[in-house]
Amino acid sequence: MTARTTDRPGRAGAREWGALVVLMLPVLLISVDNTVLNFALPQISQELRPTGRQLLWIVDSYPLVLAGLLVPMGSLGDRVGRRRLLLLGSTGFAVVSALAAFAPSGTALVAARALLGVFGAMLMPATLSLIRNIFREPVQRRTAIAVWATGFSAGGALGPIVGGVLLEHFWWGSVFLIAVPVLVPLLLLAPVLVPESRNPSPGPVDAVSAALIMTAMAGLLWTVKSLGAAGPSAGTAAAGALAAGAGALFVRRQLRRAEPMLDLRLFRLPVFTGGLLNNLVASTVFIGFLFFVSQYLQLVEGLSPLRAGLLLLPGAVVTIVSGLLVVRVVEHVRPAVVVGAGLLVMACGFLLVLLGDLDGGTLLVVALMVIGLGSGAGQTIAGDLVLAEVEPEQAGAASAISETAYQLGAALGVAVLGTAVTATYTRTLAVPPGLDPEQATTASGTLGGAVAVADSLDPAVAQELVGAAVAAFTSGVHLAAGIAAAVLGATSVVVALLLRRVPRGPGRR
Incomplete structure (x- = not known):
């Protein structure tokens, strides 16, 4: 348990708030990149012709690697300087984004991601971690973290619109090029406005631990994908065993090292654990929802990327407003109530999808608004509680753990809900007669593949294929929504219990 600071921290001024604006640029970029990619999937499916598993890995390879490296990079930032690491990452991200835009195949795009x-x-x-060190006063810190969390939602709002414009006028690779104009201002302004910070007594960089956590996460996601795509097998069992073994060795190594990469003692704090669990589950279901709703609106309803993006804008706006207003709500209502209720509201959104008629897409838009209402409120407060539990010098480690929960949730969202949709689609699709083996294989892999194959068929056969594909895909969406609602309901109870001792008001570290 960390000691509580008794001195009243200093309030941030104009320079600090200017630094926050600069730090929002990479946050916006990451969220825009995720949303834009979801809306580019139909074009990627039709032009690169990836398999169903490759399509999932195009989405998942990025959050998988990111989630596995967040803790090591957080430790590295504590050592070499968080601002320095931010500038290095921004430069590399811009360069590789340009390379991803011209990927010639699904495999190359997976590698670039x-x-x-x-x-x-x-x-x-x-x-x-820079925000945690810049804003020491509790109310200002909570507001800054609300803005930080809102940055993801703002990116989600901008991504479909910007991406829709690009995808209507250019090829799918154009969505990756937006990283360059976003990151150039950061590279120019961060050295001026953002103060450098580091842990004065950092632990050593631990390559073995980094390799173990990467192996554990890769094995976990591979197991989930393989189970959904092909069912139990020797390979799936081996991947699961590898993930479990690497995870156990990672935990054992952290507990035995004098200066661990990940201080597992933080998980003894119920508030820390509850906040992480909330953000992990909320990210999982939210990203999983976007994976299938973007395809449904474009491939089933036939909307352009821009029109589909505009339909999702109300949900993003609700998420932003909810995240900002909840800062004042927790001055009067216990965080356990706010966070637990947020998860239940999200569950109600998925129940709408499970029980309603998706035809026309209106229900999906309303459901996203309900999901955004719960997500914006719950994740803002949970994120603040996680950072409030640690001292400023531990901000790098705590931030890395918090971000790992977000990004692991993003990967699991596609792995679990995306696999549920894809597996249901593959198993229930009734391929009509008249297709050759290659066409049948392509149509059975993804909804986008079926639509692409239909363009080359006789009208009657094409109509039958598209109708069967839509029915199979819709069945998968209903299954995924049911899974998400059940998980959210159970998690709300656990999180509320873990946070039950947190008082209302701003009087935390």
Whole structure:
């Protein structure tokens, strides 16, 4: 348990708030990049013709690598300087984004996305740990973290619109090029406005621990994907065993080292654990929702990327407003109530999808608004509680752990909910007669593949194929929504219990 600081911390001024604006640039970029990619998936499916598993890995390779490296990069930032790591990550992210835009195949795009994860891991813990050290006064810190969390939602709002314009006028690779104009101002302004910070007594960089945590996460996601795509097998069991073994060795190594990469003692704090659990689960279901709703609106409803993006704008706006207003709500309501209720509100959004008629897409838009209402409130407060539990010099480690929960949730969202949709689609699709083996394989892999194959068929066969594909995809969406609602309901109870002793008001560290 960390000691409480008794001195009243100094209030931030204009320079500090200017630094926050600069630190929002990489946050916006990361969220825009995720949302834009979801809306580019139909074009990627039709032009690069990836398999169903490759399509999932195009999405998942980035958060997988990023999640595995966040803790090591947080430790590295504590040692070499968080601002320095932020600038290095920004430069690399811009360069690799340009390379991803011209990827010639699904495999190449997976590799580029993985490399983006390396540099993205330098960005995210640096931004949150710098905010923790810049804003020491509790109310200002909570407001700054609300702005930080809102940055993800703002990016989600801008991503579909910017991406829609790009995808209507240019090829899918253009969505990656937006990283360059976003990161150039950061590289110019961060040395001026953002103060450098580091841990005065950092632990050593631990390559063995980094390799173990990467192996554990890769094995976990591979196991989930393989189970969903092909069911139990020897390979799936081996991947699961590898993930469990690497995870156990990582925990054992951290507990035995005098200066661990990840201080597992933080998980003894119920508030720290509860906040992380909330953000992990909320990120999982939210990103999983975007994975299938963007495809549904474009491939089933036939909307352009821009129109589909505009339909999701109200949900993003609700998320932003909810995250900002909740800062005042917790002055009068216990955080346990706010965070637990946020998860239940999200569950209600998924129940709408499970029980309603998706035809027309209106229900999906309303559901996203409900999900955003709960997500914006809950994740803002949970993120603040996580950082409030540690001393400023531990901000790098705590930020890295917090970001790992976000990004692991993003990877699991596609792995779990995306796999549920894809597996249901593959298993229930009734391929009509008249397709050759290659066409049947392509159509059975993804909804985008079925639409692409239909363009080359006779109208009657094409209509039958598209109808069967839409029905199979919709069945997968209903299953994924049911899973998400159940998980959110159970998590709300656990999180409320973990946070039950947190008082209302701003009087935390």
